[in-house]
Amino acid sequence: MPFSKPIRAVTLDLDDTLWPIYPTIIRAETLLHVWLAEHAPATAQAHTISDLRRLREQLGAERPDLAHDLSALRRESIRRALLVSGEDPALAEPAFDHFFAERQRVELYEDARPALARIAARLPVVALSNGNADLRTIGLDYHFVAAVSAREFGVGKPDAAIFLHACERAGFAPDEVLHVGDDPHLDVLGAQAAGQPAAWVDRGLHRAPEGFAPQLRVTDMAQLADRLGV
Template identity: 50%
Template sequence: MHFFPVRAITLDLDDTVWPIAPAIDRAEDALDAWLQRHAPRAAARWPLAARRRLRQQCDLERPHRAHDMTAQRRWMIERMLAEAGEDVALGSSAYDAYFAARCEVEHYDDSVPSLERMAARLPLAALSNGNACLRTIGLMHLFRFQLGAGEHGAGKPEPGIFHAACARLGHDPGVVLHVGDDVRTDIEGAQRAGLRTVWINREGATWPRRMPPPDLEFTTLTALADWLDAALHPESMSA
């Protein structure tokens, strides 16, 4: 088994700690229900397919804000209300309904026990391009902090967000381990920033041959927690 020094861990959230698709589906259903109740003309004007097209259009029209999912979603909802002739002031309540459901995540079975094991050994930081709130979800006690693309001003795979997290953790990138599911934003991005990497490959995908492989690859966070237990054992590794 290959060991190397690790002093802290940064973790992606969506599709690493929980699957994102069910949460987004719930959020869209919640928004649709809210619109039907409070802004019926917007509900009729903006069914799900139209909302998805508009969401893409928002990023095309405001690429400088594409990293900030909260800002883009709020702007999108206000635009929906305005174009349907509804009161734009309703936008905040509509977004709140969407976001509450977006944070109703269903963790992978291995996630919480593994995070608890890892947090007992090393400081953890959440590093996400999404906008889920760990306090609302109930996992913030396991993390030193949560840093999102919207807060930082740019998202993964840009190196700046990785370096900002390392600075807050108080460690050089070379002893920080980034954990994530996305080949480009998580693994390639962290590699470029000088971090060690773990690819959580739950679906059994094949690593792209054109890219340098991650330091570690596991199908579950449990396997990563097991590796940490062994790597941090004084007889396994000196650091």
């Protein structure tokens, strides 16, 4: 195994590592628009689904202080759409709740659940995500000893601080904790900068940057479990 020390724990990305996030978000945004059409018709009429997505992206550019909190960013973008349309901004809360509930209805990759069970049976696993998935709602929380999110911690990947905090939650030094994720920059390079070995789950979603050298490259979680010998 290409590690300087034995791996004693794992920090694990969620979106696009255990499940594809894009179909989930598209479905949640579609149902959010349906909700707005019923409860805030002027907002729904004035904003297509694409308009609401662009508004969220625009707000993200204007509010870098919310970059680590995707829930707050989504909620504020809904509130802005309501205000522009002359409707009650307080509707942003139930509108977001509707979106958020649907966002938790993820469909795991076929390999993810059995491989996660294999890994978690042998090593402590800490979820480490910039997203806003709720593991308890999804029904995977029992596989994890802890969950670290950018929203709760205050900064997101690739900041070294969040990786180091996740290692603390795992109870081991960074060079003993393997970080696993799909994003070469956020996950692999971020973890390596924090002193962690990294495994790239390459599901074909990202192009590897020049000189990219993860300690492991796998195409799915089952292959990762095999490589870890669990």
